Every structure is written in C-alpha cells, then in structure tokens.
Amino acid sequence: MPALFVTAVGGFVALGVFVVMYRVYLSPLRHIPGPGPAAVTRFWYVRRLLKGKINVDILAAHDQYGHFVRIAPNEVSVGHPDGPKKILLATLHKAEWYKIATFPDGRFFNTFAETNPKTKMELTRHIAPGYTMTNLLQAEQAIDSNIALLLDWLDRFANSGHPIKLGDYLRYATNDIVGDVLFSRPFGFLKKGADIDGCLANNEVQIAYVSVMGFFRWVHVLLLANPVVTWLGMTAKKNPDGRYDVSAHWFRMLAENPGRMQRHEIDSAAFNAISAATDTVAATIQAFMYFLVRHPEFRVRVQAEIAAAxxxxxxVSYADAQGLRFLQACIKESLRLFGPVTMGFPRVAPKDGITIGDQTFPEGTILSVHPWVIHLSKEIWGEDAREFNPDRWMGDDVARLEKHFIPFSLGYGSCPGQNLGRIELSKLCATLIRSYDFRQVEPEQEMQYEAYFGLTAHMPACYVMRQRMGV
Ligand code: HEM
Structure with missing residues (x-):
C-alpha cells in the first residue's frame, strides 16, 4: 500500500513537473513576455481578479511587457492597436469562459454563453428585436418616471444638506429602469430608497463569482448550474398588465418561431439583461460626475451648452440630449477612461492561426482584448491618454479614435443593450449636470470600485446643490 501511494505521488509530481516544463520551455507561446507564474498557471490571473482590480493590473502588465502579454498558459492579452479589429471583428469563437453563463443550468445555452459565432448569431436574432432604438424609445416616459423619483431623492439631500452616496441611488435607478423597460415594472428600489433584500450587494458577489468560476465551470455546474437547481424553478413571466415592453417582443418572437426558439432563451435574456444593464450604466454616470467635479472647466462648458439649448x-429627453455635442464628448470620455467592463473579451485563434503586428498565434490560442488596455494606450490616444480630456472627441481625429473605442465591445459579441445604455447615459447625465452641482465631502478622496468582469463603482460621498437654472 505505501509503495503504491509513493508511486502515485511520484507519478503525480512527475506529471506536474512535465506540465510546468512544457508550458515554460516548449509551448508555442513561450516567447510571449509576461509574469512568470502566468505562463504556468491560470491562478495568476484569477488572483488578480479576486483582488478586484483586474483592469489596472492588466494595464500595468502591458506597460511593462508591451503589446502582447501572456496572462495564462494558453491566453495572450493583446494591446496592439490592430487587436480589436483582428480579434473582435473576425467572428472567431468566443473562449470557454463564456459558458459560465448557461442558464438555468449547464444544459441551456443563450446568446452570452454560446461560443460558436454562427449559433450565437441565430440566438441573438430572437432577442435583438426587443432592443431596437425605436422600441426602447417607446418606454421613454416610463424611464422618465423612474428618473423623476431619483430627482426627488436628490432634492431631499439638497434640502437637508446631508451628503449623498450617489452610486447607491444610481444603482437603484438603473435597476428600476431595466425592470420597467423589460417587464413594465420597476423593482421598487427608488420608492424605498434602499437595497431591497440585499439584492445589489448580492450582485457584487455574483459578478466576482462568475468572473472566477468561468475558469472552473465544472465547480459551478456541481454547485448551482445543475438540473436540481433548475427543478427548484426560477423563470421569467409575462406581465399581463405590461406595455409592449422588451419581454413582450421576446414572447412574440417565441410565438412566431415555434420549434426554433425555446422558452429558456427568454429567461436567460432577462437574467443577462438585469446583470449587464445596471452597474455598467451606474458606474459610467458616476465616472462622468466624478470627472466633472474634478474638472470645473469642462463642467461649466457642459452646463453652458445645456443652458444655451x-x-x-x-x-431631459433623449432627442435633446443627443444634440448636446460637448455633453456627448464628456460621456464618451467617461466610457473611455472608466469603462465599466473590465475583463478581457477572449476569442480563440482559428485554424491557420492569426497574425497581429509581428506575432503569429497558433490555432487554439486564446487572444483577449481588455478595454482598459486599448482605451488607455498612449500609442493610440497620445500622451494624455490617462487624463480626462473630452476635447479629443471634438477635433478632426474622431473617425480614427472611434475605431479604438470599444466600451460595448465590437462585432457579433458586442453589447445588445447598448441602445438602452446610450438612452440612459444621455438622459441622466444631461439632467443631473444641468440641475445639480456636486461637491465631494472629502475632495481628495478618489473613486472606489471593484473590478471583476465588470466594475461596481462607489463615488465618494458628495454634497448636492440645486443649480439655479435647474428645473
Ligand atoms: C454603459 C453601459 C454598458 C456598457 C459599457 C456595456 C458593455 C457591454 C459589453 C462590453 C458586453 C460584451 C461583454 C463580453 O463579450 O465579454 C456587454 C454584453 C451585454 N450587455 Fe451591455 N453594456 C452596457 C449596458 C447594457 C444595458 C443597458 C443592457 C440592457 C439590457 C445591456 C445588456 C447586455 C447583455 C444582455 C449582454 C450579453 C451579451 C450577449 O448576449 O452576448 N448592457 N455589454
């Protein structure tokens, strides 16, 4: 028995040594620079994820190693300016990580979890009609009624002189808006002015969980994504009193495509939308406010532009906000400098490999584009890449810059809800900056956030004052 045990341990150690040697000295990626442990194990990346600052850690790695960084035994993060075009626009398969999003259990694939571009595009066709700009704008009044509740809270804080944690209220607003737009029913966060049943706190844990478990999906299937949990039941239902909302479009698609579309696609679409639509928008609005609090010269210009209109x-209506060129430049700059999706977009190199710059990557290599790496690249944006400068969006160079602007990703894997995102950002940023001034309680305090797959922001506490011209 001991002899067998010793042999087994010996075999295991020998295998481990072989795997390490192979990854370091024989792998086709051996010449790609990067932190030593990342060449050997995925845990280097997972450790950075768990720290909650994956955005800055990967950016720092690119600052140190250049365009290509080996961030796991079989994954290279690409910061080359051609990366987004060559990787995201090339309809490559998405990496296995996305399969974490099967819902309600590992058997059910949806637009986000599906890694095959062709199948994913078919699934997207069932869901996309709900997200057209025309359909979403039919919910503008409902969006306005939620924003009005938010403004009531801001007025209360302005009157009392107590500081506000703007991030909390923006998260209440973005959650209620997505509830209303999808199901004609806000969740009630703004009415209550509180995190109901700790849902939002839970979300933060969920994002960290999903980000890490994507690399260990079998554990997730054992714990949660299995038929037993599905049997316990958790499905979206049509609201009989609803408007012709986004979910109504999905139920229509289901009725029109019997046999092609399946019921669970609607549950997944609802689950994905709620997960993806809330912290992203809330974080971007906080970034917009945070940068404008720190740059009064730009804040005065946005306020003057709105006053002149x-x-x-x-x-403020979406149509009116669209006409505010400098406001839109400030929103874009906030999305660039504080992009709310912080993990990379991983794709798999196809048969015959892929060449980017002076490197060729063999079939099967995972190539990921991290938006923070592209958005903060001095090579692309110039020496002031890491500064807030909305004027860069006002010059003649905009067409070139747009090609490197990927907050919603690019190609077939890009954000299906970006129209709703743009509506909310335009209306909320315009309304808030027109009607209120914000001043940080502790002016030196920096933005707090946790960055996993996406980012949850907590803007420092602010005093809020009504603007004289504010309505
Ligand atoms: C500032 C706002 C937003 C940003 C920057 C953003 C960005 C992104 C990005 C980059 C992805 C792709 C992630 C990946 O492939 O790894 C994504 C996916 C997604 N987003 Fe957004 N998003 C925003 C708001 C919204 C909103 C308002 C919705 C509303 C429904 C939404 C719904 C989704 C969904 C459902 C997915 C999964 C995509 C799929 O099925 O393939 N997002 N988003």
Whole structure:
C-alpha cells in the first residue's frame, strides 16, 4: 500500500513537473513576455481578479511587457492597436469562459454563453428585436418616471444638506429602469430608497463569482448550474398588465418561431439583461460626475451648452440630449477612461492561426482584448491618454479614435443593450449636470470600485446643490 501511494505521488509530481516544463520551455507561446507564474498557471490571473482590480493590473502588465502579454498558459492579452479589429471583428469563437453563463443550468445555452459565432448569431436574432432604438424609445416616459423619483431623492439631500452616496441611488435607478423597460415594472428600489433584500450587494458577489468560476465551470455546474437547481424553478413571466415592453417582443418572437426558439432563451435574456444593464450604466454616470467635479472647466462648458439649448423639461429627453455635442464628448470620455467592463473579451485563434503586428498565434490560442488596455494606450490616444480630456472627441481625429473605442465591445459579441445604455447615459447625465452641482465631502478622496468582469463603482460621498437654472 505505501509503495503504491509513493508511486502515485511520484507519478503525480512527475506529471506536474512535465506540465510546468512544457508550458515554460516548449509551448508555442513561450516567447510571449509576461509574469512568470502566468505562463504556468491560470491562478495568476484569477488572483488578480479576486483582488478586484483586474483592469489596472492588466494595464500595468502591458506597460511593462508591451503589446502582447501572456496572462495564462494558453491566453495572450493583446494591446496592439490592430487587436480589436483582428480579434473582435473576425467572428472567431468566443473562449470557454463564456459558458459560465448557461442558464438555468449547464444544459441551456443563450446568446452570452454560446461560443460558436454562427449559433450565437441565430440566438441573438430572437432577442435583438426587443432592443431596437425605436422600441426602447417607446418606454421613454416610463424611464422618465423612474428618473423623476431619483430627482426627488436628490432634492431631499439638497434640502437637508446631508451628503449623498450617489452610486447607491444610481444603482437603484438603473435597476428600476431595466425592470420597467423589460417587464413594465420597476423593482421598487427608488420608492424605498434602499437595497431591497440585499439584492445589489448580492450582485457584487455574483459578478466576482462568475468572473472566477468561468475558469472552473465544472465547480459551478456541481454547485448551482445543475438540473436540481433548475427543478427548484426560477423563470421569467409575462406581465399581463405590461406595455409592449422588451419581454413582450421576446414572447412574440417565441410565438412566431415555434420549434426554433425555446422558452429558456427568454429567461436567460432577462437574467443577462438585469446583470449587464445596471452597474455598467451606474458606474459610467458616476465616472462622468466624478470627472466633472474634478474638472470645473469642462463642467461649466457642459452646463453652458445645456443652458444655451434652453432645455426646461424636468428630465431631459433623449432627442435633446443627443444634440448636446460637448455633453456627448464628456460621456464618451467617461466610457473611455472608466469603462465599466473590465475583463478581457477572449476569442480563440482559428485554424491557420492569426497574425497581429509581428506575432503569429497558433490555432487554439486564446487572444483577449481588455478595454482598459486599448482605451488607455498612449500609442493610440497620445500622451494624455490617462487624463480626462473630452476635447479629443471634438477635433478632426474622431473617425480614427472611434475605431479604438470599444466600451460595448465590437462585432457579433458586442453589447445588445447598448441602445438602452446610450438612452440612459444621455438622459441622466444631461439632467443631473444641468440641475445639480456636486461637491465631494472629502475632495481628495478618489473613486472606489471593484473590478471583476465588470466594475461596481462607489463615488465618494458628495454634497448636492440645486443649480439655479435647474428645473
Ligand atoms: C454603459 C453601459 C454598458 C456598457 C459599457 C456595456 C458593455 C457591454 C459589453 C462590453 C458586453 C460584451 C461583454 C463580453 O463579450 O465579454 C456587454 C454584453 C451585454 N450587455 Fe451591455 N453594456 C452596457 C449596458 C447594457 C444595458 C443597458 C443592457 C440592457 C439590457 C445591456 C445588456 C447586455 C447583455 C444582455 C449582454 C450579453 C451579451 C450577449 O448576449 O452576448 N448592457 N455589454
């Protein structure tokens, strides 16, 4: 028995040594620079994820190693300016990590979890009609009624002189808006002015869980994504009193495509939308406010632009906000400098490999584009890449810059809800900056956030004052 045990341990150690030697000295990626442990194990990346600052850690690695960084035995993060075009626009398979998003259990694939571009595009066709700009704008009044509740809270804080944690209220607003747009029913966070049943706190844990478990999906299937949990039941239902909302479009698609579309696609679409639509928008609005609090010269310009347009409605309309060129430049700059999706977009190199710059990667290599790496690249954006400068979006160079602007990703894997994102960002940023001034309680305090797959932001506490011109 001891002899057998010793042999087994010996064999195991020998195998481990072989795997390490192979990854370091024989792998086709051996010449790609990167932190030593990352060449041997995925845990280097997972450890950075768990720290909650994956964005800055990967950026620092590119600052040190250049365009290509080996961040796991079989994954290279690409910061080359051609990366987004060559990787994201090339309809490559998505990496296995996305399969974490099967829902309600590992058997059910949806638009996010599906890694084959062709199948994913078919699934997207069932869901996309809900997200057209025309359909979403039919919910503008409902969006306005939620924003009005948010403004009521801001007025209360302005009157009392107590500081506000803006991030909390923005998260209440973005959650209620997505509830209303999808199901004609806000979740009630703004009415209550609180995190109901700790849902939002839970979300933060869920994002960290998903980000890490994507690399260990079998554990997730054992714990949660299995038929037993599905049997316990958790499905979206049509709201009989609803408007013709986003979910109504999905149920229509289901009725029109019997046999092709399946019921669980609607549950997944709802689950994915709620997970993806809330912290992203709330973080971007906080970034917008945070940068403008720190740059009064730009804040005054946005406020002057809105005043000149004479926008008097309590909530600025999407159409009006679209016409505010400098406001839009500030929103774009916030999305660039504080992009709310912080993990890379991983794709798999195809048969015959792929060449980017002076490197060729063999079939099967995972190539990921991290938005923070592209958005903060001095090679692309110039020496002031890491500064807030909305004027870069006002010059003649915009067409070139747009090609490197990937907050919603690019190609077939890009954000299906970006129209709703743009509507919310435009309306909320315009309304808030027009009607209120914010001042940090502790002016030196920096933005707090946790960055896993996406980012949850907590803007420092602020005093809020109504603007004289504010309606
Ligand atoms: C500032 C706002 C937003 C940003 C920057 C953003 C960005 C992104 C990005 C980059 C992805 C792709 C992630 C990947 O492939 O790894 C994504 C996916 C997704 N986003 Fe957004 N998003 C935003 C708002 C929204 C909103 C408002 C919705 C509303 C429904 C939404 C719904 C989704 C969904 C459902 C997915 C999964 C995509 C799929 O099925 O393939 N997002 N988003």
């Amino acid at each position: 004479g926008l008097e409605d309590r909530v």
